[in-house]
Amino acid sequence: MSWVDEVLEKQVKERWPWQKEFIQAVTEFVNAVRPVLESDPKYKKHAILERIIVPERTIIFRVTWERDNGDIEVNYGYRIQMNSALGPYKGGLRFHPTVNLSVLKFLAFEQIFKNSLTGLPLGGGKGGSNFDPKGKSDDEVRRFCQAFMTELYRHVGSDIDVPAGDIGVGAREIGYLFGQYKKIANLHDGGVLTGKTVGWGGSLIRPEATGYGCVYFAEEMLKTKGDSIGGKRVLISGSGNVAQYAAEKVNQLGGKVISLSDSGGTVIDEDGISGEKWEYVMELKNVKRGRIKEYVEKFPTAKYYEGKRPWGLAEAEIAMPCATQNELDLDDAKALVKNGCMVVAEGSNMPTTLEATDYLLENKVLFAPGKASNAGGVATSGLEMSQNSMRLFWTKEEVDSKLHNIMVNIHQSCLDAAKEFGHPGNYVVGANIAGFLRVAKAMIDQGF
Known part of the structure; x- marks a missing residue:
């Protein structure tokens, strides 16, 4: 051995x-x-x-908070500070019932190499809680966030550890967390959290960044074959921020999005989810906090498949899993290949099983692992940190341009590393090696 x-x-x-x-x-x-x-x-x-493979620090703490009816609830809080060789720990906070140490360690481990690939001076970390914000009032969410930050504040800072949002943590939660941090730390450290509202330190394009970046990466992959997203049918899973903005960018580049999903099931719309339909999804998920099945009530020519994922439900040249881990398995991969899929670009973290990844690669599908293709979110978080540090505010066009350039550079780094080490065109090999080399060199240089 x-x-x-x-x-x-x-x-x-x-x-x-x-x-x-x-x-x-x-x-x-x-x-x-x-x-x-x-x-x-x-x-x-x-x-x-x-x-x-071992976190530099694993922080576990109790979060005690009060319901509107006066009942006391207790949740677990976590922060995995995985590796700081390249800079302060950087990675999101996830509030979801499935959160545990295994999930957060995998996310923090992936974050090391994702952050490395951006070229920015960022280490890797991740955190969160098994708290579920769904069904909670704004006051309950606020009290939970304040209790969470009451413990976390002593472990974070713009030069130490910079959390962001993730599943269950959006601008509302970031706002509550930031307010509590300022109150307890007696410090207006604008760079301690990213994903802030634009009016008080956030960056334009941050909500869109992961979805946009995933599409930019897919477009670069297609360019290597002399092709583009224009005219392609695209299957997207999920209906949160990543899926929403991946759909928007696909539409802007001339592709046709034919699916969105949530934990209840999948909508297939052969006419495409764009224009009025895309705007309805934005309102449904972000304002009404509704379920994707309501889409077919508004647009009855679409079909809803309860309990189904999109991968075997329609033919498409491009697939973008943008929901959660291990949502695309071997059977799904076989269905995609059978139906003519050319490209799979991961918008979420590790959504494809190892067996499915191997099958897609064996069948010459261009496959982008999440540590490369969904790095747009943390890249733009890094840009938000830069704006905070320099007391600057960049326009939407400036941030989008910088994001696009970062994704192009990540793609090229993956291609170059894969070719150098004897696996041309293999983005899994390329992304992992390119990310690893930069971190390993820093660890050796620093005796870290």
Whole structure:
């Protein structure tokens, strides 16, 4: 057994057997960067793999808050400060019942390399709680956020750890968290959180950034084949920020979005989800906080498939999973290939299982892992931090241009690394190696 396999087996799989998501993320990474790890003895000498898979700090705390009826609730709070070799820890906060250590460790681990790929001076981290904001009043959400930040504030700061939003954490939650931070820390540190409202330190394009960036990356992949998104049918899962703005950018580039989904099921609209239909989805999900099945009541020519994911429901050249982890499995991958899919670009974190990824690659589908294709969100968070530090405010066009350039550069970095290490066109290999090399060099240089 090689030292790489020994680390994977003994220090990940045997030590944390119940952390399935973390094991999956590390396994994908190790398999991709194996040529680098085994070709240069310095990585073994400096125990880079052993060090990079262990969080620098894991913070777990109790969050006690009060319901409107006076009942006391208790949740878990977490912050995984994974790696700071490149800069302060950077990564979102997720409020969702499924949040646990395995999920957050996998997200923090992915964040290391995603942030590295942007070229910005950002380390990797992630955090959150098993609190569910759905069905809670604004006052209940505010009280929870204040209780959460009452503990978290001592561990964050613009030069230490900069959380952002994620599932269940939008501008409302960021506002409550920031207000409590200022009150307790007695410090207006504008860069301590990103995803803020534009009126008090946020950046234009931040809500759109992950979805836009995913589409920009897909467009770059198609360019390598002399093609473009224009005229292509696109399956998108999810109906939150990432899916919404991926759909908007696809429409702007001349593609046709034919699906959106949520945890209840999938809508297929063969006429395309654009214009008035896209605007209805924005209102439905962001204002009414409704379910995607309501779409067919407004537009009855569309079809709703309860309990179904979009991947086998219609033919499309492009698929963008933008919902949650492991939502695209081997059967889904087979359906996509059968139906003529050319490109899969991950808008969410690790939405494709390892078996599905292998099948797509074997069948010559252009496949972009989330650490590359959904890096637009953290890239724009980095731009927000820059604006805060310099007391500047860039226009929508300026931020969008910078985002586009970052995604083009990430794509090129992935291509170059894949080619250099003998896997031309393999974005999984390229993204992991390109992200790893920059972090590993920093760790060695710093004796970190």
